[in-house]
Amino acid sequence: MPKTPLYEASTQFKNWRYSPGSLAEVRASLNAAAVAVIRNTFEADEPGSSSAVSFLTPDEELLLVRLYVSKITQLCGFFRFPEEVEATAVSYLKRFYLKNTVMDWHPKNVMLTALFLATKTTNNPISLEAYTNNIPKTNASDVLDLEFLVAQSLGFEFAVWHAHRALWGIWLDLQNAPDAPPNRAAAQSEIYDAALRHVRISRLSDAELIYTPSQIALASLSIASSELANEWAESKFLTGSPSLSTLHSTLAAIRTLIESSSRPVDVESVRGVDLRLKLCKNPEKVVGSKAYLAKKAEDERKAEEKRNKKAVDVQKAMAEGDPFGEELAGRLVDYDDDDDDD
């Protein structure tokens, strides 16, 4: 039986690997579903009101998410978190918006929660007070309220394979090359720094959802120094093997992806998107709105129904003579710790 390669056993490979096409598809279907739900809510509230609302497109949603990905970098710089925290938080945020939409959950709060969660999952914990006190206009509840939702959306798959670690590994392994000059690592450290910058830029793109961390790292290195990247790739695969040519085409694709996301997000256009988001976000999630109250009443009604049903059941059991139901009566059960029959 062939052994499973470690990376292919990871949740990152199993559950968070997409093709560019499937990514677009997932985002489009999420967007469409959210728009349909929100439109219905608007209509229920006030018929005909939804025609005036212009909902966000998947691309606009992505733009907003990308802006908040760059915000994570700023926050991590402020808190001096290690690179691993930053990279993990970015992955969490991107993955979250493959299961949810911006119109339901604004990325501002999700970003804070994802970062806080990442500090914990990467073993760089910080106290909640220290975290929220240093971010203006943020309460502990802003972070904690979403925490379970985020963790659930991630499928509780917190382990992430990172490109920056792979880059470090490539850099170490380059010292192993047979014809390497003795202190290449020290002499050419600016190449490593440049490659690391490209890895950081790649975090703004969808690269990690499509390609493996090692490929992203190698592509980043090849932007910084194509000779080094080629030398290393050729030391790993036989010259002329199909794997090598695949790798080259993959690297080229990643390079274009990185180069296309090297421009900073245009804040003005994002501001426009954000303004429109205020009008079209899911009213059920806005505290105090009519839809929010309606949703709450609905939840309340369901809970009431459940309580009533329980009360009827208990009454029936009492009427039959045994408060614990008849099936227990004949048995030799003398005590039961668990009185929660829910």
Next chain:
Amino acid sequence: MANRMNWLQGKTVRKNGPANASHSRSSSTPQVHSTSSTIFGGGVKDPSGRITEYSSEDDQCPVCKSDKYLEKKLRLLVSSCYHKMCESCIDRLFTLGPAPCPICNKVLRKLAFTPQTFEDLGVEKEIAIRRRIAKEFNKRLEDFPNLREFNDYLEDVEDITFNLINDVDPVGTEARIAAYREANAALTLLNTQREEAYILSLRQAEELERKERESRAEELRREEEEEREEKELGKREIIERLERAEGADAVGVVRRTKRERAEREATRKGVAPGKGPQALLRARLAAGAAAAAVKDTPHIPFQDDYYAYDDMFVLQSVYVDPPSEAVRKDREGIMRAGGYQVQEAWERAVRSAVAGLDLWPLGTDQDADGVDQGGDVIMAVA
């Protein structure tokens, strides 16, 4: 109040002035030390936790009727006729010489009173008698022509003991003991000497064993210390040479240093076996450990079916790696205290550098034989 303050300041306070006459007088009876080491109200314990003297809250002197409730210091001693009396009664009655027991009229002396060990005085008496008898009747199986006679002798001894304990025919019994003593004086003495010699040899063997154990532990400790120092020295040497040899071949320096160390180690090991007794001791220890090891069913190591890309990289022992310098330079090992090894971090990094390098991205035509479509469908559902 003033006294209390003195006590707080750690000064000694005596109630009855410095020289206490009664203190020196009462030292003739064995002094019983504090009750702080006792568990229940009664018994006094020796350091090993065994009760050496029995006493209880309900103690009452049968002579003067004073009891523990009123007289906290009441201490009852047992006479040779097995009657209890408090210390003050003993002082009062027997200070002027031998006097009759107030209970049974047997003539007693002050020095013959002993502390009580057992709650039941019957037990106390029986043990005293058995001790006395064992001293006199110490013949062994070897002293008899056959087992039958030995058994008869044992029965005789038991008979005498029983009579003494239960006061059956005391005069006749004492006469029997005297007759026996007369007849077997030489043999008794011989057996006593034998017994003493045996006890002495046991004690010597024990002492020898203890010394051996100690020297073994000392040897092990010393060896461990040496090994640790050697290791630390080796590491420091590598780092120092690397520092000095700026610009030279780092791998070569490391390899050379290691080889030199291995040679030194070998010479050291070569000398060691000559050290006679210690080597012998160690060999014996190892043999003991091997014997102690429990034989088990063949061990089947855990098999996982993961491929960790081990053929795609060769890990080196040292890399030029500025980020991990702080950890490697940390001589006290504070950063490595949790078992952290920079080699493991390196291995993980290099492994992730080669992991999944040749994976096709989803949706490329190379991968189109079903797998890709499947993946796409799943993603769309998600």
